[in-house]
Amino acid sequence: MSQVSRFFLIKESERRLLLYFFTLFVLLGVGLALGRGSADAMFFKRYGIENLPVIYALLSGVLAIASLVYASYADRVPSEKFFYVLFAGLILLVTVAWYLVNLETTEYVFPVYFLIFEVxxxxxxxxxxxxxxxxxxxxxxxRLTPIIFAGAQVGRMVGGALLALAVPVVGVPNLLLVWVAIAIISMILLWSHHQRSGVSPYYRRVRRGRSLVKQSIEQVMQGIRFSRQSGLIRASFYSLFFLVLSFYILSYGVNRIYTSHFSSEESLGRFFGLLTIATGTLALLIQLFITSRLLDRFGVKKVNLVYPVTSVAAYIGLLVSFALPAAIIASINKDALMPAVRNPTRSLFFNVLPDYMQGRARALSLVLVMPAALAIAGVMLIVMQRVAAPEIFLSAGLIATIFYCLSNIKMNRAYVAALMATLRERVFVRGHASSKSVIGAREAPLQHELVAGVHHPNNNMSLEYARMLSESYPELASMEIIKRIQNSENTMRDKLARLLVNQNLPALKKYFATLPDDADDHLRATILTILFNARDPEGRRYVEECLSSSNARLVATGILGVYRYNMNEIREDVRAQYRAMLLSTDTAENMAALELLRHCPDQIYYIELLKLLGSHSERVQQAALRALALWPPGDYPGLAVTLQALYRSFNHQVRAGCVDCYRLLNDVDRHRLTLSALEDSHPLVRQAALSVLLSAGDDIREAAIPWILENAGTPRAEEMLLDSLLQTSLPKAIFQRIALEKARYAQDLYYAQCVLKNAATDPGAPHFRLMRIVLGERIVQVVNLCLTALKSTENAEAIGIIQAGLNSGDSRQVANAREALHNLRHIQIVKMLDDVVSREQMSGRPPDSGRCEFVSLGPMLDWCTGLPDPWLKRIAGNLQQKIGLAANE
Amino acid sequence: MSDILERILMLKDTPFFSAVNTDDLHVVAQEIQEEAYLSGDRVFDIYDPSDRVYIIRSGKVGISIEEDPTRKEFITTLGERECFGEMGVLDDEPRSATVHVIEDAVLLVLEKTKLRGLIATYPELSLGIMRSLTARLREANRRQT
Incomplete structure (x- = not known):
């Protein structure tokens, strides 16, 4: 059983559901085969094949109305409920038709029954x-649709056999009752399944509309709108249009041959039965053994071209010889290849559309596209059958088939775009809209909104808006911020004033002049800092006033003034004052002096600064690091040791501050410490390390590449580094190498997981389980890394969508992401990744190709413990130890 | 170490932490305490402050939403590797139910302050927790529809 499942790519958990679907489709197939045979035989022999084109034209109208009703409800109720309605309607209509056929009062029952069957x-x-x-x-x-459709083929074969055997015994008309019985059984099966399993799992309730007519029109209009939005829907409509033309002209042609070849209704009925068995068997064999593998091997796009090409061949055959053998070949094409290859493929194309589009698109093809094509086919045949030579209508059919082929090529192109669009919509990946681009819109309403935001009563909100306004409209910002400052308390005033640096100095000075004497010292210090930094002549008179202040921040501002205005006469005194502040035991003085050190990075205070790095206060440590980070590169003895010690801090801001200062170190220390900081637990620290690395120049950047290639870091750290390297001008070949390496590494990890799975005597044992989980986590992370590297040469947005889909945890989105993966250009890498991703979900078989040398648990664990990944190494080491202990016992 | 690994697995099995990577769970496992409760004990009462999250290592508890915490009318029972009290530690709301110990239980306990400290130090932890909560929300939505 498991071998059969593996052969047909069926998972264990799917078997029951698949059996149900298979059975239901068998019943559907039997019913349709009986319907087809009986409708055709009675119509052709009792009503006349010459009326078939008229019936086509009529059918287009009937089909449009029936489809309109279908479109109204198709995706409004769970599909199983709609099935009940369809079956009930069918049972009623076929029973009435049977009654009327037996009454033999009117010959119009035959075209009516033909129409019922066709609909x-x-x-x-x-x-x-x-x-x-x-x-x-x-x-x-x-994977499963071909098998399910195979059920329909089995049904058709059984139906064909019933037809061939039963026609001589019960006659063609009584076959209608058999069809009714089968429809009743199908209904019972459907009902019992959904009693057990509930509503179809991927059904999504759609909002109920108003009246039926309005709903129907709305549905059609929505379908049309969707066709404008989606290239795939549009292309599929063209494809369907030409398919219908091609199919019905072909059907008319072959049925003309059959009707003239078989003299009686019974012989024709029997022939239809035998033909159904033959085409059904062929379709079944193709579906079971070929379609899945064709799809797997060549992909959905290539398989989509198979049926159009064989249809062209069938037409050419009929044009060469309008006789029974060519008709049988054409029948095989339309009755075997179409259900076995074309229908499953088309279904796959529709599956990539969002749910809300699928039902309407399908319905619209029935309401508009099919009827229109059918009507045209009918009219064409009515006109063309006046000319006795079949070449005329066959040529028209051939042209339609060629157009069908071209439409399918167009459909293939639209498929990838639709797949990505749906995936993007489903995994909620938004295009990156930076604040700059939003603010850069420079629209009046946006300005008004930002200004209103600055005056928001909530301080945090106000600050955020003020920041955005000052980034985008500096002139306007300074005016509005000053207004807001006047209505704020001291702390807020200070924060807002800081946003005004280098902006609208006259307004700021005017505001400063209006400040009362008892105004907040911090606010005064902030505004004076701006004036001093701008070397504003009017500012100079405040310097001495600041130096004599009791407020440490104002004193520090005064010292800044001495530097900015080059007041050399008091510079030495000020330096002593500055040093005293740095060495003070008062944190406020330390902080003020350190803030000053950021504005005047004077390296004569290095020793004092080093001391402050060792302060007990994390605030002081951070301020010292902030000040140090602005210093120019140079020789700073003892700094590496101090920073290394400080990096052990629990506070991530302190650690990030240390990393910011790594750029002051020599190349060796900087490289070593920065790479190690890339592994930090906090993303801010990792980000800081990244900035250091990227600003360090090409040498260091290139040194980071082997680090990634050799899988020397954790995937998380590598991902971050890779993301940033992608923004640089490194050659694309490097990223391709990384992608390839990561794909191989993912395969190795997957192989390790397979070895683990096969070797575990007790897979539920904690050590085995944990190892399996960790390997699984790493596989996901490494696959992500590989895809990130591919962003350099592929569409980065598409890769992002695929990553989001693969990581969504939703099997539907994972499936769509895998499908999208196949459309990337790097075939080798994609194949390797897909092997890993798909097999991780499937059976645990090792990959076909790989470079791993381990074949058993021991070497595999040796390999894992030899990896630089500390967590994987640790878990593997533990398992190794556990196994060793068990062996010793 | 063995105990830590078992705890990691236990955390990974709970819906609250299921989407958190094991290397991040490692730090959570180190902060967890183990507490034993006897049948009949109450772990906490309705309207108590939400200060801890619990994972059942062994035993069984019953959840009651009765106003009277002594009443044992359970809306559900939880067993091994199930988690409770997790919502309160995130939203600071008081306990919405009383938890009675039905069978002698060993619970793994994580203090709210510790969890929050861990989240501050290891922000990726919160991403994993968010993923877990979102998965639960999706599942609830799916069931509802």
Whole structure:
């Protein structure tokens, strides 16, 4: 059983559901085969094949109305509920048709029954596809749909056999009752399944609308709108249009041959039965053994071209010889290849559309596209059958088929775009809109909103808006911020004033002049700092006043003034005062002096600064680090040791501050410490390390590449570094090498997981389980890394969407992401990744290709413990130890 | 070490921490305390402050939303590797239920302050927790529809 499952790519958990679907489709197939045979035989022999084109034209109208009703409800109720309605309607209509046929009072019952069958045979499979869509995710559907459709083929074969055997015994008309019985059984099966399993899992309730007519029109309009939005829907409509033309002209042609070849209704009925068995068997074999593998091997886009090409061949065959053998070949094409290859493929194309589009797009194709094509086919045949030579209508059919082929090529192009759009929508990946781009819009309403925000009563909100305003409209910002300052308390005034640095000095000076004597010292210090830094002549008179202040911040501002205005006469005194503040035991003085050190990075205070780095206060440590970070590179003895010691701080801001200062160290220390900081637990620290690394120049950047290539860091750190390297001008070949290396590493990890799985005597044992989980986590992270590296050469947004899809945890989105993965250009890497991703979900088989030398648990654990990844190494080491202990015991 | 690894696995099995990577869970496992409760004990009462999150290592507890904390009418029972009290430590709301010990239980306990400290130090932890909570929300939505 497991071998069969593996052969058909069926997971254990899917078996029961698959059996149900298979059975349901068998029943559908039997019913449709009986319907087809009986409708055709009675119509052709009792009503006349010459009326078929008229019926096509009529069918287009009937189909449009039936489809309109279908479109109104298709995705408003769970698909199983709509199935009940379809089956009930079918049972009623076919029973009435049977009654009228037996009464033999009117010959019009034959075209009516033919129409009933045609509508039923369109709606039932169409709805069945929607039903599959609501019960399986994309990749699941890709694997299982061919098998489910194979059920329909089995059904057709059984139906064909019934037809061939039963026609001589019960006659064609009584087959209608058999079809009714099968429809009743299908309904019971459907009901019992959903009693057990509830509503279809991927059904999403759609908002209820108003009246039926309005709803229907709305549905059609929505379908049209969707066709404008989605290139895939548009292309699929063209494809369907030409397919219908091609199909019905072909059907008319072959049925003309059959009707003239078989003299009686019974012989024609029997032939239809035998033909159904033959085409059904062929379709089944193709579906079971070829379609899945074709899809897997060549992908959905190439398989989408198979049926159009064989249809062209069938037309050419009929044009060469309009006789029974060519008709049988054409029948095989339309009745075997179409259900076995074309239908599953089309279903896959629709599955990539969002749920709300699928139902409407399918319905619209029935309401508008199919009827329109059918009407045109009918009219064309009515006109063309007046000319006896079949070459005329066959040529028209051939042209339609060529257009069908071209439409499918167009559909293939639209498929990838639709897949990405749907995935983006489902995993909520928004395009990156930076504040700059938003603010840069320079629209009056935006300005008004920002200004209103500055005057928001909440200080935090106000500050944030003030920051945004000053970044985008500096002139306007200074005016508004000063207004806001006047209505704020001291702390807030200080914060707002800091935003005014280098902005609108006259306004600021005017405001400063209006400050009362008892105004907050911090605010005064902030404004004076701005004036002093601008070397404003009017500012100079405040310097001495500041130096004599009792407020440490004002004193520090005064010292800044001495530096800025080059007041050399008092510079030495001021230096002593400055040094005293740095060495003070008063934290406020330390902080004020350190703030000053940021504005005047004077290296004569290095020793004092080094002392402050060892302060017990984290605030002082941070301020000292902030000041130090602005110093120019140079020789700072003992700094590396001090920073290394300080880096042990629990406070991530202190650690980030240390990392900011690494750029002052020599190359060796800087490289070593920065790479190690990339592994920090806090992203801010890692970000700081990254900035140091990227600002260090090409040598260091290039030194970081081997670090990534050799998997020397944790995936998290590597991801961050890689993301930033992508913003640099490094050659694309480097990133491709990284991607390839990561894909291989992911395969190795996956291989390790397989070895673990196969070797574990007790897979539930904690050490084994944890090792498996850790390997699984690493596989996901390394796959992500690989995709990140591919951003350099592929569409970065598409990669982001694929990553989001793979990481979504939602099997449908994972499936779509995998499908999207196949459309990337790096075929080798994609194949390796897909192997890992798909097999991780499937059976635990090792990858086909790989470079791993380990074949058993021991060497695999040796390999893991030899990796630089500390966590994986540790978990592997523990497992090794545990196994060793167990062996000793 | 063995105990820590088991704790990591236990945390990984709880819905609250299931989406957190094991290397991040390692730091959580180190902060966890173990407490034993006897059948009949109450772990906490409704409207108590939400100060800890609990994971059941062994035993069984019952959840009651009765105003009277002594009444044992359970809306649900929880067993091994299940988690409770996690919402309160995130939203600071008082306990919305009383937890009665039905069978002698060993609980792994994580203090709210410790959890928050860990989140501040290891921000990726909160991403994992968010992922877990979102997964639960999605599942709840799915069930509802």
């Amino acid at each position: 039923g045979s369109e709606l039932l499979p169409l709805h069945a596809m929607l039903y599959i869509g609501q019960n399986f995710e994309t990749l699941q559907a890709k």
